[in-house]
Amino acid sequence: MARYVANRLAQAVMLLVIVSAIGFTILHLAPGGPLSQFAASAQMTQEDLDRVTRQLGLDRPLPIQYLEWFGRMLKGDWGKSYRDGEAVLSVISSHLGATLELMATATIIAVLFGCWIGVLGALRRYSLFDMLATVGAMIALSIPTFWFGLVTIYVFSVRLGWLPAGNRETVGDGSLLDLLHHLIAPALVLALVETAMWGRFMRSSMLEVINQDYIRTARAKGMPEWRILTVHGLRNALLPMITVAGLQFPTLLGGALVAETVFTWPGMGRLFLDSIGYRDYPVVMGILMFSATMVLIGSLLADILYAVVDPRIRVG
């Protein structure tokens, strides 16, 4: 087990180095740069732009820039944002809370509802509920998050006035009730696709489990149905969900990016989008490395957990 974990860790580190090199190169080779936004400004001449480019060290060869950045990063210095001069780690941490809040809420909603729909669909296969759940999941997976977000705002904010049309809080309020009030719409929009996914996976997994011999044996022994389903069925059906949870992180991050834009949610997704637009290299690289690390940790944890609960898949 220890060797298995060590192997996976070594692979993850190698992968991070490759991601950093490719990301850095693509980002810097893309036309434009952090000063492009000033090019059309009446206030900065080409001479000014050249001077600031030199001052930022952007005129040096790319490999040197990369090695310097990488060396600093190893020491824990991820650089400073070109936009506001803040340390990259501080910029990321200032946006991380909002994203985690959104993602965690959406995940809780998705897991609870998705698993419930999935289990019920599996137990009542081909019933009206199951068919409605299947059609609903297909629709949910097909709806663009951006469009659904705008429709949600239109209905619940513009027309009904039940929910705020975005933002994380009312400035000057910030009470828990206010925070929850603002969280409902973006979390539900983000949870929609997740719920559909969890529902479909759970249904398949549960169907597989309830057709196993040990379930039939349990029934033959006269065990109560609720106990069969919870102790033997649900526990085993949830095993593959560990992998699903680990692999859901990138999807969730992508969805969060859209939801944050629509609902003016000050999270990582929007920061990433803004930073790419501004060509804020240090922040983009910081987010890239952070996200890659999170994805790798997610998948690593899923694999390790799986190896812990299912000895058959352990390697070496």
Added chain:
Amino acid sequence: MADDTGKFGVGSVHPGIPNRRQFFQLGAGAAAGWSLAGSAFAQTERPSSPPDKPRGQVIAALSQEPTVFHPLMPGIEVDQGVWWQVFSTLWFIDPDGKFVPDLAREVPTVENGGLSADGLTWKIKLRSDVKWHDGTPFTADDVKFSLDLINNPDFRARSRVGHSLVKDIKVIAPDEIHWRMEAAYSPYMSILGSLTFIVPKHVLDKVSDPNASPFHNAPVGTGPFRWGERVPGDHILLNAHTGYHGKGPYVERVVFKYIPDLTVLYTQFRTGQIDYAGLQGILPNFVQEAKTLKGRKIFVSSTSSVEHIAPNLEFGPFADRTVREALYFAINKQAIIDALNYGLPTQTESFVPQQAWSFQQGLPEHKYDPAKANALLDAAGWVRGASGVREKGGVKLEFTNSTTSGNAVREQTQQLLIQDWRAIGAAMRVNNMPAAVIWGDFWQQSKFNSVIVGVNFMLGSDPDVTPRFGSGAIPAQGGRGYNTYQYKSPEADRLLAEGARQFDLAQRKATYGELQKLIRNDLAILPLFQGFIAEGVKEGLQGFRPNINMSINCWNIREWYWA
């Protein structure tokens, strides 16, 4: 009716619950624009004057995030929105284009002795009742420090245009400062008035790195509002500076809310979550509807930006003035203005905004005349080939046009241009790019054939366009400036040099008038229209005054108040 008076007296929304009938009306699409957001101004009496002390708050929405808070470093318009609240300039430019003293007691002129007749010596008298937000008195040392900092080679100054000419700065007294200019440069008056904020010496002369210090993210100024807090990616909060030396402020707090999507920004304006829909304003397609919203006021105002087609004058066919003239005749400008921009912008022939003192009336007016365009090209020897595209001496009249991808209105404009120009035998192809790409080397080094762009040619309120049209300002030819059109004219150079030396307004008006005639005649640019912005405020919010001489219309929040 919901009570709309929030914690700070205004602006917060407490939506009610609709009754069953209202709920079912949703499906019927009735009551368009119906919102349960109350009005922030439901008052029985409306004071016609500002309150005695700051009251309430203003939530000002911007579609870009202000991130640069050191006002002498590279920043964009939204950053200026914050700078105007936190800092002060020696004088500012009001909506009528007049210089109004701020930190200075008076605007220096030859008549009051502030300026020498040759324009080389400047003597500025300063106010002695100004305090920084931390209570330290403002003095001439701060002005000297700010000007020195801009010229400090280690400092990432936004621009040194004009400042680099300043020599021998002498602090005569705490409220008086003199300096000498290396050469007479009249636009410096406007540069000081609209782009040069004074920063505190007592805070910044202690920092080891002028490009990074705590000040950069918690600035101290002399402006009407003190720095409060910043939640990155969300909002910036400023509090009233009660010791402000000028008029106002009349609101307790200003919140700059960052809402990147313009549709969402408008929605939040509509639902009452924001009090002011600012930069980049309300999308043209929403303006008509916005005007019908209850409890909202919409302002459509001109900006200094001139939307135009920028030809690369060193590119084959565009080097021929006849071609440019024919292309100009063939553009159906009115269709672009009416059909694509909802009739909101104003037609123009100049690079100077029509509200400016230097605007030249009576420039030749554009006419949509494809027949004349064809005749001009025929006469100049541009012959139609088999494909319908004209040629002359082996050069085909075909070219690309670029603009920022994703800008729907400009992309639609390109489609109209393709049709208009096809009718006269010119073939245009679209070559659009993301903003960060197009405004990089592609634009700066004149690698384009033609571009649709909106440019503010003015230096504050000054029409000095040496960096735009001077022959020494072509970056692609090693010049210092942003003459990306690659326009070269000895006459324009002469007029530009003359205009920058003159201090008499009448003389300058005549000089820049001649220059506008020349640029219009040479068709260095093909102007489409003067830019515009549609902004909205909640009814009851007083004091909003669009100012074409500023980069952003929320320049004077100190004068805003709730009636």
